[in-house]
Amino acid sequence: MAKRTLSRAARSPFAAEVCAATSEAAGFAAWLHTDMHDTGTARAYYRLAIDAARKADHALLAAYMIGSLASFEIEGDDAELGIVLLADARRRLGDHPPPTASAWLSSIEALGHAAAQDASNAMAALYEAEQAVQRAERATAPPWPWVFPFDQPKLAGYRALVMVRLGRHQEAVSAFAESLAAAQPAIKQRAVLMTEIATAWRIAGEYDEAFRLAGEALTVGVTHHSERVIQRARRFRRDYAGPITHHVRAFDDRLRATLV
Structure with missing residues (x-):
């Protein structure tokens, strides 16, 4: 439905707004197909989400969708591709990205490095995420397309995943407990x-x-x-x-x- 709406509005003054809505709809469709383990279709919808965000000329939305695809690829055991995609997402954000975006991307990057058994870079990325979370806590609200703040409990969840992949079970269990105690x-x-x-x-x-x-x-x-x-x-x-x-x-x- 979003794609049909976009085809009708492509030459209208509302094209950019419809592109942004199409991007979000495609990102959601990608998530649904991921839940069904339909990876080919999920990947196709992520590509549509990224393309629509670019046409919307919304750098933050494009970075969000590229980061989502990076997370998808890392979860699918292609950490190297995920890290390359994250670098692309960072370039789109420019030199002064919102702290919420930085915290989220750095957390995913930490997970990618951990999946590749690169403990040094994984811990460095977690440190960058921690610094960004502290900056985000001083912000008034997360920027769209983020709906909720990227806070310490969410970071703890990523830290736990990183520690699992690095084989550090005690740190993993502790981080999971911290994350789940604050949010369900x-x-x-x-x-x-x-x-x-x-x-x-x-x-x-x-x-x-x-x-x-x-x-x-x-x-x-x-x-x-x-x-x-x-x-x-x-x-x-x-x-x-x-x-x-x-x-x-x-x-x-x-x-x-x-x-x-």
Whole structure:
């Protein structure tokens, strides 16, 4: 519908505003297809979102959509591409970006470096994000297209994800606790985070607790028809090479049940 509206308004005085709305609609569509683990369609919608933001001549919106695509690629195990995209997003923001945008992009960059096992650059990016969050706290409101502030609890959530990927389970569990104590994410996002916390416990050798949490996340994925969450649970199982306990066998049975 947004694309049809844009085709009718392309030569009107409202073209830029409709381009911006189309970009947001495409970004949302990309997120929905990501939840369905339809990565090809999600990537196509991200490209549409970025193209529409450029046509809207809105640098901040374009950076937001490019950053969203970068996060998508990092989550899809292409950290190198994600980091390249983040550099492009930063260029579009210029020399004096809003602190909210800087905090968000630096947090995603930290996650990308951690996924590539580059601990030094991951920690440097987290430090940059921390500095930007402190500047953002003094701002009156986050700039559109950000709707909510990028605050310390959100940064703690990213820090936890970084620590999981770097194999630092104690720091990961502590950061997860800090993040979840301040804000409760939507149920599907909470399930994604549960698989990450499960990974932290798996690294620590606490296998029963790890599979208990992963099992709860899998239940959410099945109940809410989120292929993204189910795929996270499958990835968690693929990465496990420990003893086959009762909890592991029960998890395997439930995972197989999602296929039939």
